[in-house]
Amino acid sequence: MRRVVPFLATSLVLGVFVWTLFFLYKKSETHAVVHATATPVRREVVQKTVAPGALVPRKxxxxxxxxxxxxxxxxxxxxxxxxxxxxxxxxxxxxxxxxxxxxxxxxxxxxxxxxxxxxxxxxxxxxxxxxxxxxxxxxxxxxxxxxxxxxxxxxxxxxxxxxxxxxxxxxxxxxxxxxxxxxxxxxxxxxxxxxxxxxxxxxxxxxxxxxANMNDMIFQGRVDESEVGKLRVGMPVSISVGALGDRRFDGTLEYIAPKGVEKEGTIEFEVRAAVKLEPDAFVRANYSANADIILERRTDVLAVNEAWVIHDGKEAFVEVEIGPQRFERKPVRLGLSDGIWVEVTSGLDERTRIKKQDPGAVPASSG
Missing domain, CATH: 2.40.50.100 (RNA polymerase II/Efflux pump adaptor protein, barrel-sandwich hybrid domain)
Structure with missing residues (x-):
């Protein structure tokens, strides 16, 4: 019995020591990273500014x-x-x-x-x-x-x-x-x-x-001074009404205030847009609404997610796949952006596979 106890204690210490070495080895082992890729897509790119406001009767x-x-x-x-x-x-x-x-x-x-x-x-x-x-x-x-x-x-x-x-x-x-x-x-x-x-x-x-005549409604809202310089009378407007769910109404910008008003430390300008109501839609006065004022629209253009683009000074690059999990930088020329998707005017085609610049890369198993 005197010999068994020291033997068990020695075996336990040795086992803990071996497990610790194995754990540190696995922790220091380098995992290969598999980068996700995607191809450019053809889609519509719309640059717009959002104006909060409400739907009110014209008169x-x-x-x-x-x-x-x-x-x-x-x-x-x-x-x-x-x-x-x-x-x-x-x-x-x-x-x-x-x-x-x-x-x-x-x-x-x-x-x-x-x-x-x-x-x-x-x-x-x-x-x-x-x-x-x-x-x-x-x-x-x-x-x-x-x-x-x-x-x-x-x-x-x-x-x-x-x-x-x-x-x-x-x-x-x-x-x-x-x-x-x-x-x-x-x-x-x-x-x-x-x-x-x-x-x-x-x-x-x-x-x-x-x-009031409820068949003749306008959108009345406001835009920040940083955006008002981009607006022009006659621009198309897409209006969403929170109370009506996903329903949207088309409109046309018809007034931009010549004078701004200070509100909470910023200067805002009033805008008004004529609204094209649908026959089956009953709109109540002073419904809260947001107007997407379309500054520019490009249809059926080659575009990539703006998060995949690398900006280095004034130049833009994407990492294209030249082999399995092998990438190289390629300069591209960009066009219109909506904040999520950006138009690519040259440098890519629809078959080019692009590395997604995503910090959440998937680690490969080392087997």
Missing amino acids: EVTIKPRVSGVVEKLYVEPGDYVKANALLAKIQIIPNVVALNQAEANLKAARINYETAKSELERFRRLLGQKLISEADFIQQELAFKLRQQELEAAENNLQLVREGASAKAGKASNLVHSTVEGMVLEVPVKEGASVIEANNFNEGTTIASI
């Missing part, structure tokens, strides 16, 4: 009341489609005390003048029957009566307008709010019972409703 009209008061009745709600001159709301007039007193005083004066002119007309009619006045004098008095009658009607209408905002005799109703355009009601920011103010020189007035 959105805000409807405001012509009188101040309280909203008595609303006849529309957001989403309704209305024709031009459609009734939107009725305003209950809260008359101005000074204007009301003046209108009542004018009516009393007009009624007095009317009664006086009426009495005079009857007197002149009797005198004419007695041949005491001429026909011309009677006609003149009759004209004065008609003028006083017209003044009375005007005073009555004016008082009704001041009190109610409407006059049945005159056919006027300033307290009724009508749509000035045809389109969809986008917003009704007031509620029944809310106070509203008429538009005047000192106040833009309370908005009763916003109406």
Whole structure:
């Protein structure tokens, strides 16, 4: 037993020593690396810049009341489609005390003048029957009566307008709010019972409703100052709407702002593009969207992944395969790039195998 224990301990130490040597040997062994290769492909290369923004109606009209008061009745709600001159709301007039007193005083004066002119007309009619006045004098008095009658009607209408905002005799109703355009009601920011103010020189007035033609939409966005110099009116635009998934709409750039606006330390320029909507697509106002403004497009060109290109100063190279896992540098001339794929104008053909410049190379087994 005394001999067995030392023998086992010696064998254990020797085994650990041998395993350590084997481990260090395997760790220091050089593995061959197999480099993946690929061939150039023919594809479309599009250089573009992305502008964030939203889809908005080209023309959105805000409807405001012509009188101040309280909203008595609303006849529309957001989403309704209305024709031009459609009734939107009725305003209950809260008359101005000074204007009301003046209108009542004018009516009393007009009624007095009317009664006086009426009495005079009857007197002149009797005198004419007695041949005491001429026909011309009677006609003149009759004209004065008609003028006083017209003044009375005007005073009555004016008082009704001041009190109610409407006059049945005159056919006027300033307290009724009508749509000035045809389109969809986008917003009704007031509620029944809310106070509203008429538009005047000192106040833009309370908005009763916003109406727009939803069939005529534009993209409104912004681009960075580093990109705006590349843009031209008339450039094609591809617009994606996040709320509609992968659906895209074509458009045409139609406006580039001449003045930039500072935002979070950078200068941005507003851009607008006309959007070609599809008949089966319902687009809501202010949908968030991104516009790919196409700066240049090349179709059916030879291209390689830009990550496979080696740049050495002003020259570009790729490593082409000249034998199994043997490569050499070959200069190439590059064209348009979209940031991932780059056009190759000379130096390669479709059969050339190129080394992928990928740090994740696959190590070969040493067997």
